[in-house]
Amino acid sequence: MMRIAQVAPLFERVPPVTYGGTERVVAYLTDALVELGHDVTLFASGDSCTRARLVPAAPQSLRLDTACRDTMAPQIRELELVSRMAHRFDVIHFHTGFLHLPLTRHLPAPCVTTMHGRLDFGELAPMMGDFADAPFVSISNHQRRPYPNQNWCATVYHGLPPRLLPFRARPDDYVAFVGRISPEKRVDRAIEIARRAGLELRVAAKIDAVDKEYFDREIAPLMDQPHVRYLGEIGEQEKAQLMGAARALLFPIDWPEPFGMVVIEALSCGTPVIAWPDGSVPELLEPGVTGWIVDSIDDAVEALAHVDEIDRAACRTAFEQRFTAARMAGDYVAVYKRLRESSRGCLEARTA
Amino acid sequence: MMRIAQVAPLFERVPPVTYGGTERVVAYLTDALVELGHDVTLFASGDSCTRARLVPAAPQSLRLDTACRDTMAPQIRELELVSRMAHRFDVIHFHTGFLHLPLTRHLPAPCVTTMHGRLDFGELAPMMGDFADAPFVSISNHQRRPYPNQNWCATVYHGLPPRLLPFRARPDDYVAFVGRISPEKRVDRAIEIARRAGLELRVAAKIDAVDKEYFDREIAPLMDQPHVRYLGEIGEQEKAQLMGAARALLFPIDWPEPFGMVVIEALSCGTPVIAWPDGSVPELLEPGVTGWIVDSIDDAVEALAHVDEIDRAACRTAFEQRFTAARMAGDYVAVYKRLRESSRGCLEARTA
Numbered sequence: 007m008m009r010i011a012q013v014a015p016l017f018e019r020v021p022p023v024t025y026g027g028t029e030r031v032v033a034y035l036t037d038a039l040v041e042l043g044h045d046v047t048l049f050a051s052g053d054s055c056t057r058a059r060l061v062p063a064a065p066q067s068l069r070l071d072t073a074c075r076d077t078m079a080p081q082i083r084e085l086e087l088v089s090r091m092a093h094r095f096d097v098i099h100f101h102t103g104f105l106h107l108p109l110t111r112h113l114p115a116p117c118v119t120t121m122h123g124r125l126d127f128g129e130l131a132p133m134m135g136d137f138a139d140a141p142f143v144s145i146s147n148h149q150r151r152p153y154p155n156q157n158w159c160a161t162v163y164h165g166l167p168p169r170l171l172p173f174r175a176r177p178d179d180y181v182a183f184v185g186r187i188s189p190e191k192r193v194d195r196a197i198e199i200a201r202r203a204g205l206e207l208r209v210a211a212k213i214d215a216v217d218k219e220y221f222d223r224e225i226a227p228l229m230d231q232p233h234v235r236y237l238g239e240i241g242e243q244e245k246a247q248l249m250g251a252a253r254a255l256l257f258p259i260d261w262p263e264p265f266g267m268v269v270i271e272a273l274s275c276g277t278p279v280i281a282w283p284d285g286s287v288p289e290l291l292e293p294g295v296t297g298w299i300v301d302s303i304d305d306a307v308e309a310l311a312h313v314d315e316i317d318r319a320a321c322r323t324a325f326e327q328r329f330t331a332a333r334m335a336g337d338y339v340a341v342y343k344r345l346r347e348s349s350r351g352c353l354e355a356r357t358a
Numbered sequence: 359m360m361r362i363a364q365v366a367p368l369f370e371r372v373p374p375v376t377y378g379g380t381e382r383v384v385a386y387l388t389d390a391l392v393e394l395g396h397d398v399t400l401f402a403s404g405d406s407c408t409r410a411r412l413v414p415a416a417p418q419s420l421r422l423d424t425a426c427r428d429t430m431a432p433q434i435r436e437l438e439l440v441s442r443m444a445h446r447f448d449v450i451h452f453h454t455g456f457l458h459l460p461l462t463r464h465l466p467a468p469c470v471t472t473m474h475g476r477l478d479f480g481e482l483a484p485m486m487g488d489f490a491d492a493p494f495v496s497i498s499n500h501q502r503r504p505y506p507n508q509n510w511c512a513t514v515y516h517g518l519p520p521r522l523l524p525f526r527a528r529p530d531d532y533v534a535f536v537g538r539i540s541p542e543k544r545v546d547r548a549i550e551i552a553r554r555a556g557l558e559l560r561v562a563a564k565i566d567a568v569d570k571e572y573f574d575r576e577i578a579p580l581m582d583q584p585h586v587r588y589l590g591e592i593g594e595q596e597k598a599q600l601m602g603a604a605r606a607l608l609f610p611i612d613w614p615e616p617f618g619m620v621v622i623e624a625l626s627c628g629t630p631v632i633a634w635p636d637g638s639v640p641e642l643l644e645p646g647v648t649g650w651i652v653d654s655i656d657d658a659v660e661a662l663a664h665v666d667e668i669d670r671a672a673c674r675t676a677f678e679q680r681f682t683a684a685r686m687a688g689d690y691v692a693v694y695k696r697l698r699e700s701s702r703g704c705l706e707a708r709t710a
Contacts, residue, residue, distance in 0.1 A: 064484075074481040078456055083485040085460040104430055108437040112464030129426040132416075133435040 008342055011098040011115075012036045012058065013049045013088055013106065016080050019067040020054035024212070024239050026069075027267055028122045031164050031334075032101050038165070038335035047095070049084055063087055085109055097342040107137050116345040118143060118159060124264055126152045141345060143338075146286035149264035159341045163290070164265050165334030166325075170242065171274035173322045174250035180206035180235075181310070182252035182277075184245065184268045187225055188217045190261035192282075197228045199256055199280075199306045205233070207256070210248055212239040250275035254297070254313045257281035258306065266290055273325040276318035280309050296321045360694055363450040363467075364388045364410065365401045365440055365458065368432050371419040372406035376564070376591050378421075379619055380474045383516050383686075384453050390517070390687035399447070401436055413439055437461055449694040459489050468697040470495060470511060476616055478504045493697060495690075498638035501616035511693045515642070516617050517686030518677075522594065523626035525674045526602035532558035533662070534604035534629075536597065536620045539577055540569045542613035544634075549580045550655055551608055551632075555662045557585070559608070562600055564591040602627035606649070606665045609633035610658065618642055625677040628670035632661050648673045
């Protein structure tokens with residue numbers, strides 16, 4: 007049994023009501039660690055729902071708290087709370103970007119940071135150099151490429167509770183797109199693939215304020231086609247329905263996405279995925295077994311014609327072997343144990 | 359001689375090319391501390407100009423670095439650089455909002471934070487409670503009102519180099535407004551006051567992206583009046599000219615501005631100020647000596663009719679006595695000395 011702190015961002019509750027990648031992963035990881043018998047403390051917004059001990063760093067998630075004009079203050083408070091309680095933990099696991107890094111050097115417990123975002127922005131380089139020795143976890147091998155010499159402890163793929171998106175053996179006759187409407191997600195490709203394949207496309211997607219103009223200008227006209235059905239932003243349960251009944255999930259991304267969460271959501275349902283080979287995709291999909299990796303609309307249409315050759319049960323099996331929350335928690339516990347051992351080593355060396 | 363670190367925000371260079379309150383104050387303070395014979399290290403953007411030792415935390419100021427998408431990374435790097443060099447300083451003076459606060463508890467030198475912004479946002483309360491014991495400096499007594507029981511070391515009013523905005527005995531026949539175009543600055547009041555007084559109004563003001571709609575809708579039509587001359591965003595030298603030749607500066611604010619920098623800029627020129635009594639204004643102006651404090655357009659027009667009764671030399675004298683950079687630096691040195699003494703006290707108590 008380890009005493010583990012999880013430190014979540016405060017923008018969404020843990021788990022988020024709808025969208026919110028990082029907070030969702032923290033939720034699944036935290037509950038799975040409790041399930042494994044660990045003593046887990048979760049630092050998160052006060053409206054979070056968790057099986058761990060919750061330390062609320064803000065009364066509610068910042069996204070919902072429209073009266074909150076200074077979002078830095080609660081985040082700084084969260085770090086101070088972690089700092090004060092640090093001596094109670096065997097390991098502190100941060101999911102808060104870079105914000106906490108200077109502090110971690112001074113805490114009395116070993117710290118590890120999961121990088122949730124893309125790392126290929128040049129402006130990160132000096133800071134990554136300063137923290138070359140800080141223990142980091144990548145969420146795909148591709149993500150860490152810009153910094154091969156960082157102190158990477160492991161790649162730990164995200165995982166989901168196995169009953170969240172149940173297996174469905176027989177799909178309906180449509181394909182699905184799930185994600186944000188933004189230039190790098192390329193819903194326009196999905197619309198064109200479905201049109202040429204003669205299939206209905208159901209789109210479940212959030213439109214962020216920054217992407218509103220892109221949506222109005224580029225996507226809304228395409229959405230008017232009769233084969234497209236736009237569902238807006240949907241909840242967990244509707245997503246399970248939508249994905250489970252799809253013949254395939256289309257994932258035609260055009261950016262180095264560090265982890266394609268919807269890919270493993272589809273596999274949980276037994277739904278194969280047709281994806282472009284960017285970012286983490288080649289690590290998540292096995293072509294011919296759980297879907298197809300393509301790099302053109304032509305190839306995607308061709309893959310869709312062969313999608314019935316994919317065994318949906320094999321997709322679910324791949325999910326159960328590689329992408330459950332329990333597997334993720336197990337991987338992290340291995341990281342925590344190594345950190346604790348090496349930190350003991352340091353302490354002994356210091357006092358010898 | 360003390361070894362002093364100044365930690366500036368990275369958004370503008372130190373000093374800023376045009377607008378940028380905090381970085382400008384840090385610039386004047388830093389150079390004045392060097393002038394007093396102290397060993398000063400400035401953490402700031404690499405394009406800064408200073409008489410101190412510069413530690414560049416980013417190659418250039420973030421406002422100019424349009425390629426920089428993640429502005430947190432350089433700020434975190436800055437904290438790490440401060441943390442690594444902390445043992446070299448007698449005192450570390452932060453101007454970086456709240457970002458550094460959890461770290462300061464772990465640094466081997468006494469730390470002090472000047473609060474540069476308004477503190478009357480409810481969301482700050484829990485964090486301010488966590489840091490009730492952290493040494494803070496307020497920039498006006500009004501600013502600290504929401505938190506009277508914080509560990510305030512002093513109120514230190516901002517100061518300017520005395521030759522920056524030279525005294526001018528005889529003004530031209532116009533009044534000036536200098537600041538941002540935003541609802542709380544109320545340039546609309548200035549326009550109406552000047553109209554009713556039959557005087558030309560020269561407006562030197564920046565329009566932030568968030569205020570563009572407000573400008574287009576509310577202000578642009580008023581600016582079309584023949585008595586208004588809009589100069590856009592101007593540099594230091596043009597500002598000295600504009601303010602020095604004004605019969606009065608109008609400062610009709612409608613928000614609790616923690617320190618009215620343009621008020622002391624006007625006084626440096628010998629230009630009296632007609633201001634609303636919000637925020638720091640009653641602490642900066644002496645009615646009848648350096649200007650008038652009013653709370654209606656009527657009273658402002660009336661005050662303007664009597665502005666010739668104000669002795670411009672007395673305005674300059676008030677500036678020289680209360681608002682020079684040397685006075686500001688002296689006040690801060692007194693704070694630093696007290697911090698060093700009390701921190702020595704702590705060390706002695708600990709080892710006794």
